[in-house]
Amino acid sequence: MTILDKIIAFKKKEIAKIKAEIPVKKLVESPNFGRTVFSLKKSLLEVGSTGIIAEYKRQSPSKGIINDKATIAEVTNGYLDANVAAQSILTDTSFFGGTMADLMEARVINQQKPILRKDFIVDGFQIVEAKAIGADVILLIASCLTATELKNYGNLATDLGLEVLYEVHTQEDLDKINDLDNKIIGINNRNLKTFEVDLDHSIKLSSQIPDTCLKVSESGISDPKIITGLKEFGFQGFLIGENFMKTENPGEACQEFISQIR
Numbered sequence: 001m002t003i004l005d006k007i008i009a010f011k012k013k014e015i016a017k018i019k020a021e022i023p024v025k026k027l028v029e030s031p032n033f034g035r036t037v038f039s040l041k042k043s044l045l046e047v048g049s050t051g052i053i054a055e056y057k058r059q060s061p062s063k064g065i066i067n068d069k070a071t072i073a074e075v076t077n078g079y080l081d082a083n084v085a086a087q088s089i090l091t092d093t094s095f096f097g098g099t100m101a102d103l104m105e106a107r108v109i110n111q112q113k114p115i116l117r118k119d120f121i122v123d124g125f126q127i128v129e130a131k132a133i134g135a136d137v138i139l140l141i142a143s144c145l146t147a148t149e150l151k152n153y154g155n156l157a158t159d160l161g162l163e164v165l166y167e168v169h170t171q172e173d174l175d176k177i178n179d180l181d182n183k184i185i186g187i188n189n190r191n192l193k194t195f196e197v198d199l200d201h202s203i204k205l206s207s208q209i210p211d212t213c214l215k216v217s218e219s220g221i222s223d224p225k226i227i228t229g230l231k232e233f234g235f236q237g238f239l240i241g242e243n244f245m246k247t248e249n250p251g252e253a254c255q256e257f258i259s260q261i262r
């Protein structure tokens with residue numbers, strides 16, 4: 001059983017418990033159901049966009065504790081000052097040390113850029129939750145879901161006014177996504193089963209993604225020069241977490257990184 005299998009099995013049990021305690025209609029009462037969402041697509045395609053999707057991640061199964069000092073408020077303000085295109089916030093607690101309260105706190109501060117709820121979505125309930133806590137975008141990880149789930153959860157997110165970042169690692173993952181056109185496709189350079197990171201991954205798979213899609217490269221990005229190279233392969237979004245979070249001041253690290261992108 002890979003770590004990904006363990007995470008999915010754990011998430012399914014966790015969701016089953018939460019669904020028994022919180023009725024969906026309670027979630028729908030959230031004022032966030034009435035808010036205007038920020039579009040990740042629009043933010044990444046804006047003239048002069050930095051393309052940086054900066055992540056708040058306290059820990060990970062592969063690295064353990066990354067940063068348990070920098071608060072979500074400090075990092076959100078720092079990322080906004082750095083003019084990121086969007087924020088990504090881990091809301092998984094057991095494996096990544098995140099909480100939904102983190103995203104809710106960031107939403108109060110960040111009233112101008114899209115927020116991606118980074119979690120392992122294995123049930124539609126979590127998509128309603130994402131809307132209720134103020135997310136604009138959810139992540140659907142193709143290697144965790146069937147083609148039918150990807151389609152159904154994608155439709156549910158759209159019905160709720162949320163955008164979807166479809167994450168793939170292999171051609172097989174990509175083949176699960178029906179009607180690729182115009183979707184936001186993230187290529188994870190990290191194999192979630194082995195944690196191996198290979199930046200060439202984005203480049204190898206990029207040619208299989210239609211030009212109508214918005215391409216995002218995820219994970220393992222630490223050198224601003226890599227951004228220039230990835231842009232030559234049509235990437236418009238770059239999801240970066242550890243390179244910023246491992247520093248004392250992730251916002252400043254992000255600002256410095258962006259200043260070096262040519």
Ligand SMILES: O=P(O)(O)OC[C@@H](O)[C@@H](O)c1c[nH]c2ccccc12
Pocket residue numbers: 055057118119120141167188218219220221239240241242243
């Ligand atoms: O910290 P990194 O190597 O910059 O990676 C960020 C992000 O891509 C990574 O956290 C991530 C990408 N897809 C995920 C799915 C679940 C959890 C985490 C992730």
